[in-house]
Amino acid sequence: MTSLSLRASLREVSVPPQMEIVYAHPAALADVPMHYCPGCSHGAIHRMIAEVVDELAIRERTLCVAPVGCAVFAYKYFNFDSCEAAHGRAPAMATGLKRILPDRIIFTYQGDGDLASIGANEILHAALRGEPIGVIFVNNAVYGMTGGQMAPTTPVGMKTTSSPLGRDPLTQGRPIHLTEMLATISGVAYAVRRSMHSVAEMRKTKKAIRLAFQAQLQGLGLSLVEILAACPTNWRLTPVEALDFIRDRMASEYPVGDFKVDERLRNWSGEC
Amino acid sequence: MARALWKGNEALAEAAIRAGVDAFFGYPITPQTELLEYMARRMPELGRVFLQAESEIAAINMVYGAACAGARAMTSSSSPGISLMQEGLSYIAGSEVPCVVVDIMRGGPGLGNIQPSQADYFQLTRSAGHGDFHPLVLAPATLQEAVDLMYASFDLAFRYRTIVIIAGDGALGQMMEPVEMPPMRPPAQDRPDWAVFGAKGRPPRAITSLYLDAEELEQVNQRLQAKLKVIAAGEQRWECYLTEDADYLVVAFGTVARIAKSAVRAARAMGVRAGLFRPISLWPYPSGMLGTLIAQMRGVLVVEMNAGQMLEDVRMAVCGRVPVRFLGRMGGVIPLPDEIAAEIVHMARTRQRGNGHGAQRLLQFKE
Amino acid sequence: MPQGAVLIRSDRCKGCGLCIQACPQQVLAFAETFNARGYRPVQLDERERSCTGCGVCAIVCPDVVFTVYRQPLRQPLRRAERR
Numbered sequence: 001m002t003s004l005s006l007r008a009s010l011r012e013v014s015v016p017p018q019m020e021i022v023y024a025h026p027a028a029l030a031d032v033p034m035h036y037c038p039g040c041s042h043g044a045i046h047r048m049i050a051e052v053v054d055e056l057a058i059r060e061r062t063l064c065v066a067p068v069g070c071a072v073f074a075y076k077y078f079n080f081d082s083c084e085a086a087h088g089r090a091p092a093m094a095t096g097l098k099r100i101l102p103d104r105i106i107f108t109y110q111g112d113g114d115l116a117s118i119g120a121n122e123i124l125h126a127a128l129r130g131e132p133i134g135v136i137f138v139n140n141a142v143y144g145m146t147g148g149q150m151a152p153t154t155p156v157g158m159k160t161t162s163s164p165l166g167r168d169p170l171t172q173g174r175p176i177h178l179t180e181m182l183a184t185i186s187g188v189a190y191a192v193r194r195s196m197h198s199v200a201e202m203r204k205t206k207k208a209i210r211l212a213f214q215a216q217l218q219g220l221g222l223s224l225v226e227i228l229a230a231c232p233t234n235w236r237l238t239p240v241e242a243l244d245f246i247r248d249r250m251a252s253e254y255p256v257g258d259f260k261v262d263e264r265l266r267n268w269s270g271e272c
Numbered sequence: 273m274a275r276a277l278w279k280g281n282e283a284l285a286e287a288a289i290r291a292g293v294d295a296f297f298g299y300p301i302t303p304q305t306e307l308l309e310y311m312a313r314r315m316p317e318l319g320r321v322f323l324q325a326e327s328e329i330a331a332i333n334m335v336y337g338a339a340c341a342g343a344r345a346m347t348s349s350s351s352p353g354i355s356l357m358q359e360g361l362s363y364i365a366g367s368e369v370p371c372v373v374v375d376i377m378r379g380g381p382g383l384g385n386i387q388p389s390q391a392d393y394f395q396l397t398r399s400a401g402h403g404d405f406h407p408l409v410l411a412p413a414t415l416q417e418a419v420d421l422m423y424a425s426f427d428l429a430f431r432y433r434t435i436v437i438i439a440g441d442g443a444l445g446q447m448m449e450p451v452e453m454p455p456m457r458p459p460a461q462d463r464p465d466w467a468v469f470g471a472k473g474r475p476p477r478a479i480t481s482l483y484l485d486a487e488e489l490e491q492v493n494q495r496l497q498a499k500l501k502v503i504a505a506g507e508q509r510w511e512c513y514l515t516e517d518a519d520y521l522v523v524a525f526g527t528v529a530r531i532a533k534s535a536v537r538a539a540r541a542m543g544v545r546a547g548l549f550r551p552i553s554l555w556p557y558p559s560g561m562l563g564t565l566i567a568q569m570r571g572v573l574v575v576e577m578n579a580g581q582m583l584e585d586v587r588m589a590v591c592g593r594v595p596v597r598f599l600g601r602m603g604g605v606i607p608l609p610d611e612i613a614a615e616i617v618h619m620a621r622t623r624q625r626g627n628g629h630g631a632q633r634l635l636q637f638k639e
Numbered sequence: 640m641p642q643g644a645v646l647i648r649s650d651r652c653k654g655c656g657l658c659i660q661a662c663p664q665q666v667l668a669f670a671e672t673f674n675a676r677g678y679r680p681v682q683l684d685e686r687e688r689s690c691t692g693c694g695v696c697a698i699v700c701p702d703v704v705f706t707v708y709r710q711p712l713r714q715p716l717r718r719a720e721r722r
Contacts, residue, residue, distance in 0.1 A: 044701045099334075
């Protein structure tokens with residue numbers, strides 16, 4: 001496959017005219033290059049959100065609240081309205097937006113530091129109020145933007161730039177399981193954890209994003225999709241190795257699964 | 273409309289409602305809580321948004337979100353709560369969305385107490401958050417003025433896409449006075465052309481305060497500063513009281529200013545021609561008018577319920593042309609007319625003896 | 640005649656290789672040359688002629704570089720596959 005002789009034979013592909021397009025750039029995703037590192041999961045998660053927005057035909061009434069973190073520029077990548085929140089405050093900002101625009105689809109896009117650390121109070125109380133907003137919670141176990149420091153979600157023993165000897169539970173605590181915590185709150189309609197480490201898991205991730213948006217369309221309460229995501233750069237791994245790290249290290253601490261699914265959502269028969 | 277007796281915090285709330293506020297987000301803190309409680313009763317019955325947030329941090333960020341959607345959004349708090357709101361205020365300023373904030377100041381630093389204070393002067397006019405910006409800060413001295421300024425605040429906030437802060441103190445928030453309420457205005461129907469509410473029939477919009485490129489952020493700052501210059505030129509407000517023939521000028525704002533009026537009259541009864549200059553806009557500070565008045569004065573007395581914060585603005589306007597004295601009470605102590613009058617008379621007598629010239633007694637704290 | 644094909648926006652590719660690893664037909668590989676951003680973009684090995692247009696590359700790609708084509712007659716569209 002990667003032999004020199006094969007490489008030498010690669011050339012520009014021409015598509016036979018009778019073929020039809022089965023996958024193209026989603027309309028809800030801006031046609032611009034994204035700034036993320038090679039193999040970073042953010043780009044694929046953005047794309048899935050955009051695909052869901054297109055499939056539900058809600059682009060003209062969807063608003064994204066972007067976080068502080070690597071996805072700080074998320075608002076540049078979506079073809080719908082957006083705002084940039086202060087670090088961790090996206091659920092409060094989304095609350096303000098949703099109260100004024102109750103018929104719009106409002107979601108926050110937050111990393112683990114943003115949501116589970118500095119913004120833990122805001123997400124907790126948005127959940128308690130049952131704000132009908134969507135929360136896309138990207139958990140890559142580190143503070144990516146600032147260069148790979150320990151996050152509240154960093155697994156025990158994992159070395160980061162601020163836990164150089166590995167996270168020590170005696171002095172640095174244990175990883176927070178925010179999705180399980182929020183699933184105990186009655187205002188939460190949908191709380192699931194998904195992963196980006198395989199094609200099958202990514203398909204489930206997209207389905208979960210779609211259900212989260214569907215929960216909001218039905219006004220059911222807060223919906224949260226935690227996504228185990230790769231940060232090859234700060235994990236010091238290749239993009240392919242990073243997927244193994246999710247599967248082997250992160251998924252054992254953070255099992256994928258459904259922690260809360262509103263019955264009315266279970267009965268929804270929409271295609272995913 | 274007939275005058276009726278109102279409590280300060282509730283009068284501010286009703287004035288905001290009549291001005292067409294769409295959404296109130298707040299958190300309880302003495303001495304402003306009645307404002308929040310009044311909103312909790314009135315806003316739902318009008319079909320508008322009231323939400324008690326989990327913190328002042330959340331409240332100001334809810335205001336930020338609602339303001340991004342083009343709503344007339346506001347919050348109210350007191351000094352420690354305003355400290356917590358600084359983050360959100362900075363983002364709102366950087367994003368250039370309008371909002372109104374009421375600060376019913378209390379004693380500090382730290383938990384301090386719940387008595388009246390003016391010690392947020394720097395916080396509001398100088399350091400309402402990180403980065404270069406100033407909110408438009410309005411300091412009423414009476415409840416009627418508080419209502420009138422509150423009523424005008426959303427128009428100012430939307431005209432300049434800026435933060436307007438109504439700066440009162442615990443006395444103003446808690447006192448009762450007769451007030452004539454302005455008429456009820458209908459909530460605004462159209463959404464501003466900068467707001468985000470769904471990209472239907474137009475390109476998507478993003479509201480942000482993030483500009484990674486240095487030159488780009490400098491340009492944003494230059495635009496902000498240009499806007500602040502326009503506000504500084506057009507929105508200075510003040511009141512002059514008995515200044516036409518005055519030799520000595522008292523400068524005070526808010527609650528202290530109404531006390532100072534009694535002191536000015538008392539000083540005149542003791543033979544000192546005193547007047548009062550009362551800044552209503554704390555930012556922009558009415559330096560030009562103060563500087564003009566100074567030409568006829570032999571001395572200036574600044575009175576505040578803090579350690580001398582507006583004093584700096586007065587000294588900049590006076591530029592050393594006449595002696596500036598300061599009388600400050602802190603910790604929730606309200607200066608009495610008699611002690612202010614005694615300071616005015618003392619200033620005049622030392623000045624006549626020639627002892628006071630150039631020797632500014634900047635700080636005089638009463639035990 | 641191949642069942643499918645992909646168009647690759649080489650200028651957008653960051654050479655992460657996730658698609659190469661995921662491709663069931665193993666018909667993707669890094670190019671020999673670099674793109675303008677300094678990455679070696681992925682390319683379809685047309686010689687293999689075995690791309691089925693399954694779209695797995697588009698699913699795993701973080702940079703949305705793939706447009707996926709498929710023969711309509713030889714393999715009916717399975718829309719669910721791209722969702």
